[in-house]
Amino acid sequence: MKIRTATMDDLNEIANVEAECFPAAEAATKEEFAGRIRYYGNHFWIMLEEDKLIAFVDGFVTDEADLTDEMYEKAAMHNEDGAWQMIFGVNTLPDYRKHGYAGQLIQCAIKDAREQGRKGLVLTCKEKLIKYYAKFSFVDEGVSDKSTHGNAVWHQMRLTF
Incomplete structure (x- = not known):
């Protein structure tokens, strides 16, 4: 498996x-x-098996402490010097799940954020995934009042360095 950042290709x-x-x-x-x-x-990590994209993690950097729905839609809000690495998506094709690939990409995001001097990372997830993200030291901050993306209930989770 190869991990790199995304390009328009x-x-x-x-x-x-x-x-x-x-x-x-x-x-x-x-x-x-x-x-x-x-x-x-450069904050969009992808995983390839040979030339096939099988998983990715993406999110921008901001000084805002909480993830909001507006952030998903407005990439221009990205601030390369921001304090927090947001995670908008953790995706793995169904046939490749349960092999640790998403975890490897999350670890890349954590490593890069730490090396870049961020305060930490923030993501939202559904309740069934709280325990999964807790394995990476994300802490559940409860149901988000700033994100109802897709009319779903999202828990905000934070990993602070």
């Missing part, structure tokens, strides 16, 4: 993986991913 595959991993109401669009890669491709 990966756009179609990224959009296809997202569509397989999330319901339509929660999935980012190809256009949103184009903006994400343009503004913060």
